[in-house]
Structures are given as structure tokens and as C-alpha cells.
Amino acid sequence: MIVTDARAPDNPITWANDAFVAHTGYGLPELLGRNCRMLQGPGTDAAEIARIGAALAAEEPISAELLNYRKDGTPFWNAMTITPVRDADGVAYFYAAQADMSHTHQLELAMRGTNDELERQVAARTTALSAALEQKTALLHEVDHRVKNNLQVISSLMLLKARRTPEGEARDALQGMAERIGALSTAHRMLYAEGDCTHFDLGEFATELLSDINAGLDADRLRIEAQVEPIAVAAAMAAPLALLIHELTANALHHAFHDGRSGTVSITAQRHADGIRLTVRDDGVGLEAAPPNPAGFGRNLAEMVVRQLRGRIAWAAATPGTRVEIDIPLRGSA
CATH class of the missing domain: 1.20.5 (Single alpha-helices involved in coiled-coils or other helix-helix interfaces)
Structure with missing residues (x-):
């Protein structure tokens, strides 16, 4: 702790306690009558000095931290609180309580070095x-x-x-x-x-897949309509979904519109709380009127694929035609 004379020229030190004397290395006679700037050196922050000077000129208290130097030139970080002491005529003294914060700065430097090394390692690992x-x-x-x-x-x-x-x-x-x-x-x-x-867009996927089927159709007689939402689906589901969509669409085209009938197959896919609802519908002859196909296994194949995807499939008359509704879970897939 020190006290300076606010009314004397250059605000000199008038008193310092033993701790200040021991820490700075100056004897008390060397300190008395001198300004505290004697502790400044090449590393002292000029902007912080100016901020302290402005506070003293305005006779306001201030807390600051400066790099100071002992008598032997050893640097230390000096955290100080300077308070004006008033009497009847105004500010008579400035009282400064000071603490050596060098250990804190050393820890900060060590932490900064550690952080820099961690960042380097993280960057290298990334x-x-x-x-x-x-x-x-x-x-x-x-x-x-x-x-x-x-x-x-x-x-x-x-x-x-x-x-x-x-x-x-x-x-x-x-x-x-x-x-x-x-x-x-x-x-x-x-x-x-x-x-x-790892994932693909079901909307783009279905569009690409169905365009290949569409290319082989008689556009004047048959067409495919699709409304498939852009749903992110795991890549592992690509092959089963491709086979499923192809099988249901091909079955509808082959069996619902025999004897030259015209019509439409519509495919929709929407995301719901638990997964995907895929619907394939045609306006053809319907399940009961479709010609028998003893050698066919398209329906069985579709049902096997749905089981593989842990979903459920339902076949129903659509009046006209047939409606196939499939729910496929997406737990952890999208």
C-alpha cells in the first residue's frame, strides 16, 4: 500500500508500507518524494497509463493492472485500486492498494499454451x-x-x-x-x-427411377404420376425401395390395364411421425378382375421387401382400380 500527495507537484509518494518496500526492492528513502512511474518500464501499457492519469485528473477512483518492474528490473503484474482521499478542501491524497498478479498471468499463459496445443491437436485430428x-x-x-x-x-x-x-x-x-x-x-x-x-433424397430418387419406367410406356395410353416428398433416407434403404417402387408400379402397369385399356398409376410418398407412407394406386380393372398369373411373384416380392424394411403393406380395392398402402419406419434412418 502507498499514499501519494495529491497537492504536491507530480503527486509524489509520501508513505509506503513494508510489503510494498519488500516487493519492489526499493528502500523507503528511495521511494519517498518520487512518482510511481518509477516502476514503469518498456512493457508497461501506455494506454492503461493514460487511463489511470485521466482518472486521477478527474479525481475518480480506478482499478487497473500494469506490468511494473522492481528495482532489479524483474517484471511483475501489479493490480491496483487507487482511491482519492478528501478533506474539507478537496482531494488531499491518493491511496493505492496493490497486489502482485504475476502468478495469474503465468497461469493464463500456461493455459493459453495448453489451449493452443489442444486446438492444434483438434485441428490435426479433424x-x-x-x-x-x-x-x-x-x-x-x-x-x-x-x-x-x-x-x-x-x-x-x-x-x-x-x-x-x-x-x-x-x-x-x-x-x-x-x-x-x-x-x-x-x-x-x-x-x-x-x-x-449415407443418405439420399427419396423425391429425386423416385423421379429418376420412374422416369426410366415412363420412357418405355405408350404415352397415349398409360402414364405415371408421382408426388414424392423430399425425404432424407438412409443409403442402405435405396435398393429395397427401388425394388419395391418398381415392382408395385410394374405390377399395376402389367395387370391393371390389360386388353389395351388406358389409365394412370399414381405414386405418393409422405413423411409422418414414425416414417414414410408410400401409396401406389391405379385406376385399372382392380384386384378381382385382373387376369390370373400363376407364374408371377410380384406381390410376394413386394411383401418380402416390406418385411425386410420392417414395414406393413395393405392391398385394397380403390373403385376403380387398386390401392396399395405401405408404412415404412425410419427410426435412426433419416
């Missing part, structure tokens, strides 16, 4: 993880690309064989399997094009 993720994404995209190419080759071979097979059940079976494999190929083509290798 870079490594990003690189690993990019490699994984590239690998998954490459896998999808190769699977798509292989499926396209298989589909083309089956179509070629179907064309060379006499009309009948064998030819129809080959044609149907080639179309199913083509749907799976489309699924992998879509995944290959997605930036996120």
Missing part, C-alpha cells in the same frame, strides 16, 4: 478425419459405380437372352428379372451421384 471421410466417400461412390455397371451388364445380358427366347413364361420371366435388375442399377447410379454417401 483434418485426418476429414481425409478419412473423403476416402471412405470416394470408396463408397466407386463401389456404387462398379455395382451399377455390373448390374447394367447383367440386365443387358438377360434382355438379350429374353429377345432370343420364344414367347411364353420363360421370356416374360427373363424380361421381368432384367427390369428388376435395372431398377437396382438405377438405385446405385443415384447413390453414386449423391454428395452424401
